[in-house]
Amino acid sequence: MSMNALSIKNLRKTYQNGFEAVKGIDLDVEAGDFFALLGPNGAGKSTVIGIVSSLVNASSGSVSIFGHDLYKARNLAKTCLGLVPQEVNFNQFDTAKSIVLNMAGYYGMPRKLALQRTEHCLKKMDLWDKRDTISRRLSGGMKRRVMIARAMVHSPKLLILDEPTAGVDIEIRRSMWQTMKQVNEEGTTIILTTHYLEEAESLCRNIAIIDQGRIVEHSDMKSLLARLHIDHFILDLARPLAQAPVIDGYLIERVDNTILNVAVPKALGLNRLFSGLSEQNIEVTSLKNKSNRLEQLFMDLIDAKKPEGRDE
Amino acid sequence: MxxxxxxxxxxxKETKRFIRIWPQTLLPPAITTALYFLIFGKLIGGRLGDIHGVSYMDYIVPGIILMSVISHSYANVVSSFYSTKFQRNIEELLVAPVPNWIILAGYVTGGIVRGVLVGTVVAGISMLFDPLECQNVYIALSIALLTAILFSLAGFINAVLAESFDDISIIPNFVLTPLSYLGGVFYSAAMLSDTWQTISMGNPILYMVNAFRYGLIGVSDVDVPLAFAITGGFIVVLTAFSLYLLHRGTGIKN
Known part of the structure; x- marks a missing residue:
């Protein structure tokens, strides 16, 4: 049995104003995993990450990182962890290089090694050319990459990325996905929280969904997605249509006169849909999956667990 | 290790921070104290005569040097640590395996370095007006160092408890400055009435200023060992309180 990168037992957090943000969470993340922690705003994700990263005091429960108890062997546990927070939290008057270099110093890294690791991490994040730039002059995407370089400077075994691509343009986001994949392939366990569910679906192998301070789902991505009964597709048509065709078992909507939106039950599949369209002399030029599948599942899960009359 | x-x-990091902004941190005390020495020491002081057998200029130099040490060691830590909290850079230290006592020692040392550096600049300025005496270098340096430690700790506590930028200016403006001016910088406590002398003895800055003055010119209104005991006592109490606040995560953790 492989070691858990993170093991959380019966974790609870009640803030001073009485708000119970985390209500007894148990969570295990295996070493080497690329793990998604998802949940709506205010679900308790950030509190859990804050506790694991020593930024928030837990009310009760235990946390261990690679077998090191966060409260009994705090320094060993912390050495295994790197955190990329949601918001920029470095001194914006420092250069990119000094931010990363100082972090290496806080981890007790000798100067020579710290300089080597800083160079390696900044190059990996494509920031070496910007190393002497005052960080407040960097773009939003660059600032996020500085935070990833800073989190990786001490070669952590577990990297927590709290919405690392929020507000980042699509090109940079895709390049960051590549980097995260590479880091994971090199052996670092990654826990990712994100609002881009497409990101979680394409990167992560396992997933936990947290809502109202409780884990409402914890499984591997494949079996979670297999639970979807309906896929949505967009069809581009060769010729315009005056109205949506009717085919038994499928829900078809006309987006405009050459585009259809089709809900396809998995039990029926696509072949029968195409046969029905051919019979009606409708020619399809291309098709694409309409929406992120995980997003749909996520909403189903959150809605299913929502108590009646919950104040949104 | x-x-x-x-x-x-x-x-x-702390030292580079205040040196990078030297026009805000090192230049103003040089100008302000040069004006103190010129106006109070030379222009007015020349007409006041001697105090305890020394010229007024010589009498006020130690107090002005120590007042600069007090205000700058305090200001360095309170502004730096509060900014660190405000910009959330403190999370860098909380995530990393840095013990609380190292966090405290690092910030306090930053405050000491700035306090002592400013004190040295002010001492240098004073030498433009009169040669600087030093009767007992060990007493002078040790009380200056202890004072810098004490007020760095006080600045740290202020920063931890502060919830806004207003909170970090209240103590320096309404507590520290009056206590410094009433701490025998510009006068001898012996010149006050009995009642005011008694009240002055409740001001810890009076002890530090006089011990430092004793180290430089050999004149003091207070018992020097008592001044060391008071300063040391405050350091112990404030260190313990600072570590308690860090342990609880007051102001820095939810």
């Missing part, structure tokens, strides 16, 4: 590197990193 690791703690030593973390400590060095923190002190280096």
């Amino acid at each position: 690791n703690n030593a590197i973390a400590f060095r990193t923190l002190v280096s």
Whole structure:
């Protein structure tokens, strides 16, 4: 049995104003995993990450990182962890290089090694050319990459990325996905929280969904997605249509006169849909999956667990 | 070993910070104290005569040097640590395996370095007006160092408890400055009435200023060992309180 990168037992957090943000969470993340922690705003994700990263005091429960108890062997546990927070939290008057270099110093890294690791991490994040730039002059995407370089400077075994691509343009986001994949392939366990569910679906192998301070789902991505009964597709048509065709078992909507939106039950599949369209002399030029599948599942899960009359 | 590197990193960062902004941190005390020496020491002081057998200029130099040490060691830590909290850079230290006592020692050392550096600049300025005496270098340096430690700790506590930028200016403006001016910088406590002398003895800054003055010119209104005991006592209490606040995560953790 492989070691858990993170093991959380019966974790609870009640803030001073009485708000119970985390209500007894148990969570295990295996070493080497690329793990998604998802949940709506205010679900308790950030509190859990804050506790694991020593930024928030837990009310009760235990946390261990690679077998090191966060409260009994705090320094060993912390050495295994790197955190990329949601918001920029470095001194914006420092250069990119000094931010990363100082972090290496806080981890007790000798100067020579710290300089080597800083160079390696900044190059990996494509920031070496910007190393002497005052960080407040960097773009939003660059600032996020500085935070990833800073989190990786001490070669952590577990990297927590709290919405690392929020507000980042699509090109940079895709390049960051590549980097995260590479880091994971090199052996670092990654826990990712994100609002881009497409990101979680394409990167992560396992997933936990947290809502109202409780884990409402914890499984591997494949079996979670297999639970979807309906896929949505967009069809581009060769010729315009005056109205949506009717085919038994499928829900078809006309987006405009050459585009259809089709809900396809998995039990029926696509072949029968195409046969029905051919019979009606409708020619399809291309098709694409309409929406992120995980997003749909996520909403189903959150809605299913929502108590009646919950104040949104 | 690791703690030593973390400590060095923190002190280096703190020192570079105030040196980078030297027009805000090192230049103003040089100008202000040059004016003090010119106006109070030379222009007015020349007409006041001697105090305890020394010229007024010589009498006020130690107090002005120590007042600069007090205000700048305090200001360095309170502004730096509050900014660190405000910009959430403190999370860098909380995530990393840096013990609380290293965090405290790093910030306090930053405050000491700035306090002592400003004190040295002010002492240098004073030498433009009169030669600087030093009767007992050990007493002078040790009380200056202890004073810088004490007020760095006080600045740290202020920063931890502060919830807004207003909160970090209230103590320096409404407590520290009056206590410094009433701490025998510009006069001898012996010149006050009995009632005011008694009240003055409740001001800890009076003891530090007089002990430092004793080290430089050999004149004091207070018992010098008592001044060391009071300063040391405050340091112990404030260190314990600072570590307690860090342990609880007051102001820095939810």
